[in-house]
Amino acid sequence: MATLRLENVHKNYGILEDAVKGISFTCNDGELMVLLGPSGCGKTTTLRMIAGLESVTDGVIKIDGKVINNLAPQQRNVAMAFETYALYPLLSVYKNIAFPLQVMKLSKAEIDRRVREVAEVLSITDILNNLPGRLSGGEKQRVSLARALVREPTIFLIDEPLSHIDADLHYRARALIKHIHVTTGTTMVYVTHDQKEAVALADRLILMNLGTIQQIGTPQDLYYHPVNLFVASFISEPPMNTILTRLEMGESLLLLHLQGEGQVILHFSVDEIPSCAQHALYRYHGKEIIMGVRPQNVRIQHSAKGGGILKQVPGKLLVYELLVNEGIAQVLVNGNKFECVTPLETTFRASDAVRLAMDFADLYFFDPQTTNHIEYKRR
Amino acid sequence: MAKLVFDRICKSFGKIKILKNVSFDCNDGEFLTIVGPSGSGKTTVLNCIAGLVYPEKGTIIIGGDDATLKPPQERDIAMAFGSYALYPRFSVYKNLAFPLRSPRSRMSEHEIEQRVTWVAKLLDIDPFLDRLPQELSQGQRQRVSLGRALVREPNLLLLDEPTSHLDARLRNAMRRELKLIHNKMTQTIIYVTHDYLEALSLSDRVVVLVKGEVLQFDKPRNIYDYPAAVEVAKLFGDLPVILFKGKIDDAGNFIEESGSFTLDTTVIASQIMPETAVMLGLRPTDLQLVPYKSGTLKGEIYSIQYQFEKKLVTVSTNGYLVEVVIPVDMNISEKEKVGIHIRPEACFFFDQETHRSI
Numbered sequence: 001m002a003t004l005r006l007e008n009v010h011k012n013y014g015i016l017e018d019a020v021k022g023i024s025f026t027c028n029d030g031e032l033m034v035l036l037g038p039s040g041c042g043k044t045t046t047l048r049m050i051a052g053l054e055s056v057t058d059g060v061i062k063i064d065g066k067v068i069n070n071l072a073p074q075q076r077n078v079a080m081a082f083e084t085y086a087l088y089p090l091l092s093v094y095k096n097i098a099f100p101l102q103v104m105k106l107s108k109a110e111i112d113r114r115v116r117e118v119a120e121v122l123s124i125t126d127i128l129n130n131l132p133g134r135l136s137g138g139e140k141q142r143v144s145l146a147r148a149l150v151r152e153p154t155i156f157l158i159d160e161p162l163s164h165i166d167a168d169l170h171y172r173a174r175a176l177i178k179h180i181h182v183t184t185g186t187t188m189v190y191v192t193h194d195q196k197e198a199v200a201l202a203d204r205l206i207l208m209n210l211g212t213i214q215q216i217g218t219p220q221d222l223y224y225h226p227v228n229l230f231v232a233s234f235i236s237e238p239p240m241n242t243i244l245t246r247l248e249m250g251e252s253l254l255l256l257h258l259q260g261e262g263q264v265i266l267h268f269s270v271d272e273i274p275s276c277a278q279h280a281l282y283r284y285h286g287k288e289i290i291m292g293v294r295p296q297n298v299r300i301q302h303s304a305k306g307g308g309i310l311k312q313v314p315g316k317l318l319v320y321e322l323l324v325n326e327g328i329a330q331v332l333v334n335g336n337k338f339e340c341v342t343p344l345e346t347t348f349r350a351s352d353a354v355r356l357a358m359d360f361a362d363l364y365f366f367d368p369q370t371t372n373h374i375e376y377k378r379r
Numbered sequence: 380m381a382k383l384v385f386d387r388i389c390k391s392f393g394k395i396k397i398l399k400n401v402s403f404d405c406n407d408g409e410f411l412t413i414v415g416p417s418g419s420g421k422t423t424v425l426n427c428i429a430g431l432v433y434p435e436k437g438t439i440i441i442g443g444d445d446a447t448l449k450p451p452q453e454r455d456i457a458m459a460f461g462s463y464a465l466y467p468r469f470s471v472y473k474n475l476a477f478p479l480r481s482p483r484s485r486m487s488e489h490e491i492e493q494r495v496t497w498v499a500k501l502l503d504i505d506p507f508l509d510r511l512p513q514e515l516s517q518g519q520r521q522r523v524s525l526g527r528a529l530v531r532e533p534n535l536l537l538l539d540e541p542t543s544h545l546d547a548r549l550r551n552a553m554r555r556e557l558k559l560i561h562n563k564m565t566q567t568i569i570y571v572t573h574d575y576l577e578a579l580s581l582s583d584r585v586v587v588l589v590k591g592e593v594l595q596f597d598k599p600r601n602i603y604d605y606p607a608a609v610e611v612a613k614l615f616g617d618l619p620v621i622l623f624k625g626k627i628d629d630a631g632n633f634i635e636e637s638g639s640f641t642l643d644t645t646v647i648a649s650q651i652m653p654e655t656a657v658m659l660g661l662r663p664t665d666l667q668l669v670p671y672k673s674g675t676l677k678g679e680i681y682s683i684q685y686q687f688e689k690k691l692v693t694v695s696t697n698g699y700l701v702e703v704v705i706p707v708d709m710n711i712s713e714k715e716k717v718g719i720h721i722r723p724e725a726c727f728f729f730d731q732e733t734h735r736s737i
Contacts, residue, residue, distance in 0.1 A: 171618055171684070171702065175693040178682035182713045194547060200684035200691070219685055236687065237548060296688065319559045321580040324603060324617065325664065330555055339555075350562045 002064050002154035002187050003029045004050065009059035011045050019045050021211040022059065027155075032181045032188045036198040037208035038234075043191045044159055046208075050189060051080045051157050063154065079153035081145050087132040094128040097146045104151070118150045121183055122176065141173060149180065156188045174200050195235055199223075207231055229371040232292055232364060238328065238339045242292045244368065247284045254281070254360075256291055258313065260335035266291075267310050268360045280376040281365065289374070290366040297362035298340035300329050303353040312357040320348040331356055381442040381455075381534035381567050382407045383428065388437035390423055397423045398434070399591045405569060405584075410561055412570045412582035412599075414614060420591040421571045425537045428569065429456050442534060452483070457533035461543040463524035465512040471523050472508040475499065478531050498530045501563060518549055522556070529566070538570045542577070554580055575615045579603065587611050609734040612660050612727060618691070620660040621701050624731060629653045633726070639697035640676055644723045656731040663702035665725035668692060668709070674718015676701065680711060694719060 004027040011020040020042040027033040035043040048054040050061060052073035060067055068076050087096050094115060101111045119125045122142045132140060148156065158177070178201055181188055192198050198205050199219040207214045207222060207230075215227045219235075226232035233239045245266070248255040254273055256266040270278065281289070303314060315333040327345055331338045331354060338356055348354075365374040383405040390398040397420045405411040415421045426432045427439060430451035439447045446454055457478070465474050475495045479486050486494075499505040502522040512520055521541060528536055541557075542550045554577055561568065561581065572578060578585045579599045587595040587602060587610075595607040606612035612620040625635040631645035642659070651657065671677055678696025685707070692703045694717060703719060711717065728737045 171691060172693075172700070174684055175682040175691075175700070175702075178684060179693075179713075182682065196547065196686070200686060219687070223687060238551060239548070319555050319562065321555060321558060322600070323576060323579055328555065330559070350559075 003027065004155055004187060004189065005060075005062040005065075006046075006050075007060040007062070009046070009049065009061060010057045011042070011049060011054060012057045017211075018057070019211055020049070023208075023211075023213050024059075025206055025213065025216055027187060027189060030185045030187055032178075032190065032201060032203045034198040034202035034205040035189060035191045035208060036195060036202075036205050036234075037193065037214075039193055040210075041208040042211040043193075043208050047080075047157050047159055047189060047191050050155070051078055052076050053080075076155075077151075077153055078155040078157055079148040079151050080157040080159065081148040087140060087143060087147075089132050092129050092131060093124065093135070093143050096132065096143055097128075097150050100147060100151050114150050114152075118146045121149075121180060122146050138173065142176065145177075145180070149184065149186075152186075154187065156186045158188065158190045160192055170197070171200075177201060196237065199235075207234060209234075225375060226364070226373055228373055229290065229292070229366045232366070232373065236294055236296075238295045238341070240292045240294050240364070241298065241338045242290055242366070243336045243338075245289055245291045247281060247287065247289045249278070249282060249285045254278075256289075258334055258336055259288070260333070262334045264313050264334040266313055266358075269310060272360050274376070276376040277360075280374055284365075284374075288368045290368050290371070292364035292366060293338075293358050293362055295328070295339040295341045297358055298338060299357045300331065300340050300342055300348075300354050301357070302347070303355055311359065312355045315354055315356055317348055317350060317352040317354050319350060320345075322346070329354075382440075383535060383567065383569070384438070384440040385424070385428070386438045386440070388424075388427060388434045388439065390420075390427060390432065390434045397591050398427070400437075401588070401591070401593055402437075403586045403593060403596050405567060408565050408567055409583045410568045410570065410581055411584055411586065412572060412578040413586045413588055414572055414575060414578045415588035416573060416610075416614065418590075419588045421573075421588055422539055424588065425458065425539055425569065425571055428454075428535070429458050429537055430454050455534045456537060457528035457531055457535075458537040458539065459524050459528040459541055461540040463512070463520045465520060465523055465527075467512055470509050470511060471499075471504060471515070474512070474523055475508075475526050475530050478527060484531070494530050494532075498526045501529070501560060502526045517545055518553055518556075521545070521553060525560075529564075532566075534567065536566045536568045538568065540571055540573070542572070542574070550574070551576075557581060573614075575603075579615075587614065589614075605736070606660075606727060607736050609658060609660065609729045612729075616662060618663040618702050618704075620662055620727065621666075621699070622729075623659040623661075623699065625657060625659060627651045627653060627655050627657055627728075633657070633659050633728075635659075635697070637697065642675055642721055642723065642726070644726055644728075646723050647726060648723075648728060651728060651737055655737070657737060658729040658731055658734075660727035660729060661721060661725060663691070664704050665722060666701070666703045667720040667722075668694075668703050668705050668711070669718045669720045671716045671718045673720070675721045676719040678717065678719070680713050680715045680717060683711065683713060 007024050008022045010018050010022050012018045037043045049056050056069050061069055097115045098111050124142050202219055204218050206216045209230055215222055215231050222231055222235045244259040245256040252270050254268045258264045313333050315331040318330040318332050321328045327342045329340050385403050388398050388401045413421050427434050476491050479491045504522050542553050558581055582599050585599045585602055586593055589610045595602055595611050603615050623635055625633055627648050628634055631649040633642040633644045676696045678694045681693040681695040684691040689707050690705050692705055694701045730737055
C-alpha cells in the first residue's frame with residue numbers, strides 16, 4: 001500500500017530531445033493508474049524509472065513522501081511484471097513463485113502460506129507442481145503475475161502483460177488483473193498502448209504523447225472532456241470524426257461550413273444551443289474551427305427520407321460494414337470522410353445517396369491553431 | 380476470370396497431417412475468407428492454390444482447368460502477405476512496377492506506367508510513388524504490398540493475414556479500406572485471417588478451418604448465428620462463448636454436470652436424445668444480469684470492465700467464470716451477489732465428444 005508521486009520527471013538518453021519531458025502525477029494509495037499512449041510516447045520509460053531500471057535524468061520520484069530516485073530496484077519494494085513471462089524453465093510453478101521469498105529469506109512456513117494464498121487468488125493451485133513448459137500462455141501469465149505479487153509489493157508495475165496472449169483471452173486476463181486489484185488493494189501502475197484495455201481497467205488514466213502528459217483523469221473525463229484533439233481522437237474507437245469548418249453565427253441559426261469540395265453547410269437552430277456554448281463559440285464567428293463528432297453520434301439515413309435542412313448534410317456512402325450487432329458506415333461529404341456506427345441495417349449499398357444527421361450537444365469544437373478543446377458546460 | 384474448386388485435398392508434412400480432406404469452392408468474383416486459429420492449415424491451403432506446395436490427394440480446379448500439379452507461374456495468381464516484403468531500396472513506383480517487368484510479361488514502359496498509376500489511384504497511394512518503403516506508415520506499406528499483387532490483374536488474389544501485425548485501430552481502418560477497394564474491383568479473392576470481424580465484414584462466404592478440417596462453410600452471418608461446432612463458436616465472437624457441460628433429461632431440460640443448475644430448455648432441446656452428454660454454449664451478449672434470487676445462475680461479481688457504452692461484468696458462479704454485458708448506467712460493484720438470467724432460445728448445444736452442434 002503506497003502513494004506514488006512523480007514531480008517534473010525527465011529522462012534523456014543522450015540525444016537532443018528528452019524521451020520524457022518533465023511529467024508530474026500522483027497515483028493514490030490503492031489506485032489502478034493506467035499509462036496510455038502510442039509507441040514512443042515515453043510510457044514504458046516512465047514505468048522503468050519508477051521500478052528503478054532506468055535512472056532519472058531530472059526531477060523526483062517519491063513513494064509515501066520519501067524520495068526514491070537513488071534507491072536500487074530491490075530496495076523500493078515495487079514489483080514489476082513484464083510482457084514476456086521470464087519464468088525459470090527448470091523450476092516448478094511453486095518454486096518459481098516461491099523464489100523471490102527465498103531471496104528475502106522468509107521461513108518455509110511463511111513462504112508456503114504466501115504461495116498458496118496468491119495461487120488461490122489466481123486460480124493456479126492445481127498446477128503448482130507443473131513445469132512452465134507444460135503450461136498454456138494464459139497460465140504462464142498468471143504464474144508470472146503471481147511471482148510478482150507474492151512479495152506483497154507496495155506498488156505493482158505492469159508493462160503490456162497481455163500482448164502475448166491470444167486475443168480471445170484478453171478479456172479474461174483483464175478481469176483477472178482487475179480482480180487482483182480489488183482483492184489485494186495494491187497500488188498499480190499499468191502500461192498499455194491499447195485504449196480499450198486502458199478504459200476497461202483504469203480508475204484513472206494518463207494519456208501520454210511525445211514524452212508529455214496530455215491529460216490525467218477517469219476514462220469518462222477523457223471521453224467527455226478531452227483537453228485537445230489528440231485526446232479526443234485517441235480515446236474512442238472508431239476515432240472521432242474531425243472536420244475543418246468555418247463557423248457563422250446568425251440571429252436564429254448557427255452555420256458550420258464544411259471545408260472541402262463545394263459548399264456543404266450544417267445548420268443548427270440557435271434555440272438548441274446553450275448560451276454558454278454560444279458565448280464560447282462567438283469569438284470564432286467568421287473563422288475556422290475544427291468540429292468533432294463521434295461515429296456513435298452520427299445518424300445515417302437514405303436521402304429519400306428527407307427531413308429539412310437542420311442538423312444534417314448530404315453524402316455518398318462509400319462502404320457499409322455489417323458487424324455483429326452494429327454496422328459501420330463510411331460516408332463522403334464534400335471530400336470529408338465521416339464514419340458512423342449504426343444499428344444493423346441491411347438496405348445500405350455502396351454509392352447510395354445518404355444524409356448524415358447529428359445533434360449539437362454531441363459536437364466537440366477545437367481551435368485549429370492550438371488544437372485545444374473549446375470547452376463549455378454541456379447541458 | 381476464375382472459379383476455384385478445392386476438392387478433397389490432403390497434405391502432410393512428414394507424419395503430420397496438415398490438411399484432411401479439405402473441400403470448398405469459390406465463385407468468380409467472390410470474396411472468400413478462410414478463418415482459423417494459428418496452426419489450422421490456412422496458409423497451407425493458400426500455398427496449395429498458389430502451387431507453392433503440391434497436395435498428396437485431391438484436385439484443384441482453377442477456371443475449369445485442373446491446376447493441381449501446375450507450376451505457380453502458370454496459374455495467374457498473385458499473393459500478398461502480412462509482412463509486406465517490399466524491396467527497401469526501390470521506390471513505391473518501382474515496387475509496384477516490378478511484377479510487370481518480369482521477362483515473361485514483356486510490357487512497354489508506357490503500359491507499365493498506366494498500370495502502376497491505375498493501381499496507385501485505386502489504393503490511394505498515388506501521392507507516394509516516389510517514396511521509399513521506410514518513408515511510409517504501416518498502413519501505406521500494406522497498401523503498396525497489396526498493390527504489387529493487384530497490378531498484374533491476376534485471376535485470383537490470395538491474401539495471407541495482411542493485417543495481422545497491425546494494431547487494433549489500424550486493423551479496423553484497414554478492414555474498411557479493403558472493403559472499399561474490393562467494391563471497386565472484380566477479382567476473385569481468397570483471404571486468410573484469424574480475425575472473425577474481417578470474415579464477417581468482408582466476405583461473401585467463409586470456410587472455418589480447424590486442425591486441417593473444414594468445420595463449416597457458409598455465409599458469415601450464418602456462421603455467427605448457427606456455429607456448427609464448439610471451435611467455430613469460440614472463433615466467432617468478440618467474447619468467446621461460455622460453455623457448461625451437462626446432460627439433457629427426458630423432458631428436454633439441461634442439467635449441469637455437478638448439479639449446480641437446471642435450465643428449462645424444452646423449447647429447443649426436445650429433439651435431443653435424453654441422457655446425451657452435451658455442452659451448453661452461451662454468448663455473453665445474450666445473458667442478463669438480474670437480482671440474486673431470480674437468476675438461473677447465482678454468483679458474485681468477480682470483476683467489472685468499463686467500455687464507455689457498456690460494462691463487461693465477470694461473474695463467478697459454481698466454479699465457472701461467466702461474462703455478462705450490461706448497460707453502462709447499471710450500478711453494481713465487486714463482490715456483489717447477483718443472478719444471471721438465461722434465455723433458452725439463446726442456447727447452443729454441442730456434443731461433448733465430437734464438439735459438433737446438435
